Amino acid sequence: MTANPPRRKTGGRQAQITIADIEREGLRIGLTNLTVNGVATALGVTPTALYRHVDGKLGLEALVGEAVLRELHIVDDPDDDVEAHLLSFARQLHTFVLEHPGLAAYLQGLFPRGEAGVRLQREAVEALGRRGYSPAGAVLMSGTVASLAINLTAAEERHRPYFEGPHQRELEKVYALLAADEVLSAAHQELPTITSEPYFRMVMTGCIRGLVAAAPPNRPVNDVLTDLGLE
Missing domain, CATH: 1.10.10 (Arc Repressor Mutant, subunit A)
Known part of the structure; x- marks a missing residue:
């Protein structure tokens, strides 16, 4: 062009x-x-x-x-249950934000800041509404998942220069520090190498499962918040 x-x-x-x-x-x-x-x-x-x-x-x-x-459109598969839907929502958000550098920081500020943000939040609420959630419950669920997904994506964006860019030598120093510690070295040797996307999926799955267990459809929002430790 x-x-x-x-x-x-x-x-x-x-x-x-x-x-x-x-x-x-x-x-x-x-x-x-x-x-x-x-x-x-x-x-x-x-x-x-x-x-x-x-x-x-x-x-x-x-x-x-x-x-x-305005270019972000979350695809909602009607066959997905709540857990599958929220994980798909998180992964689509993760992919889109990574494809648009700087968007993570924008989303971490005030949100929504315009019609596009309002539309995305409304669509997220409607998708969970089709799965039995009240508007307040849907805001709680989708907002929590979106916040975690965006924060994880922002961290991944900051880490990329150490894995793919000019700061890889600093990463080698980290590995050397871990290798020199007997306890940490043994622990890391037992763990598989997990790349960024599977790690994102793993963390989001754990969060979503806990959230869905605490907040099934139709449970009063105040009960959910109390159960999750809000005083």
Whole structure:
């Protein structure tokens, strides 16, 4: 796809830009490297021109983040029981977030921050509603699973440079430290090598099984929260 040329000042006047222009360049730059100055430079305008359309860095993040989330559509298999559905939900979220660097950090902030986020949360509630959950129970279940999935994905994103990038030498130091400790070395030798995706699935399965056991459909939310230790 051919990139659109930046807009230039003409006749001493600031070139006109639109929200669509800002969103396009923001998506091209990506959430990880997103700045007001970067988008303004790409559009050939001053940062002041962007402030007429977005409320600073947070407003720019919301504009671009919601544009990314519009492309996320969770597939709900009606044959899945609650546990299978929540695991599928977590894995689809995990895959999408990894494919969009910076999205994990965006989701770890305020959520929802726009119509795309509201739509995703509503669809998650409706999917669990079809499995017997009240709206409040569905928010509790889907929100807990989503939060854990996003946090695990964010950690995986931070760890990637140590496994795939320029910091692999630091990883070798970690292995050396473990090998030098008699107890830890023996423990790790008994464990299989688990790559990131199976590890994610394993952790999410354990969390979801415990959550479903504590929060079956139609159980009052307050009883669930008390059972899970909320005082």
